[in-house]
Amino acid sequence: MTSLLDRLRARGLRLTAQRRVVAEVLAGEHLHLTADEVLARATASLPEISRATVYNTLRELVGLGEVAELSGEGRAKLYDPNAHAPHHHLVCERCGAIRDVSPSGADAVALPAAQRHGFSVSGVAIVFRGLCPACRAQESHPGSARRAASQSRTARDPRRLA
């Protein structure tokens, strides 16, 4: 299997330290990071990397189909390096945590021709919404968290554990 860097080269893209670092940051299997988080992690190994370069690189990787872009709940997009293993997502409505779920079983999802409205369909994204175990615990525990139902988009963000 060709490495990401090989694939970059194959597309005629130059192999810079910055691109390598961004690719490394996005190496995990079940990872969903914002551009800002990618920048933060990249800066750890390459302090002089700039925000613009991170955005540029992410856009390239998305264009190459190496990384998927999730328009998640919050305002910032999430980048999902696991693009080669098609999968879907399970997201906590309260804290934003995301887990990958494999497209097994029920995933014979196809749009009947009658419903295609003349479109050619090339893919499908499925997002299950719900409550993660931690948030579920807090919900049933009315004492600690009051009015947790509101849109606490600004709250802490355990996306990391995805």
Next chain:
Amino acid sequence: MTSLLDRLRARGLRLTAQRRVVAEVLAGEHLHLTADEVLARATASLPEISRATVYNTLRELVGLGEVAELSGEGRAKLYDPNAHAPHHHLVCERCGAIRDVSPSGADAVALPAAQRHGFSVSGVAIVFRGLCPACRAQESHPGSARRAASQSRTARDPRRLA
């Protein structure tokens, strides 16, 4: 069937001209508008309505489950008033056009318990990606549009015809 305004009242929300106008703007069946478009249309009937009020009202409507928020392709969120008739979406990757598709047929999409990771699942969103008839025509017509493949998120936006 209770009207939207009834439902607002039932929740103890005051019935202001602004809320009425936003609700009216979002009356269509297969409509997907940005906050800005809602503001524009609302301004037509109520010139003094403010942007902040439109955002506030949209957030309330979403919170009440009256309107769904789509984190679409572009940067701006889309508001879908058709929240009472659960449905999915078919979006054109090139121009951003969106069509509703009903959750018919293959839509027995459920997440197997083994894949729930301890979450309680309360809903699912399905988005089919593809090319709308118009964009399909342009694709096969290499003369008129060069390099249409790039991310032309900034391009014209026929979301209206959804």
Next chain:
DNA sequence: CTCCATGCAAAAGGTTTGCACTCCC
């Protein structure tokens, strides 16, 4: 050597917020 890619900084959206005023209930 030649461009592609980077860094910096400013601009461009899109959305949220603080505060005084208004007007619905």
Next chain:
DNA sequence: GGGAGTGCAAACCTTTTGCATGGAG
């Protein structure tokens, strides 16, 4: 009359862009 709701404008956050410099091929 009281407090939720509004308008205005500024703040904020995320992403994009212009331009001069730098480095991969």
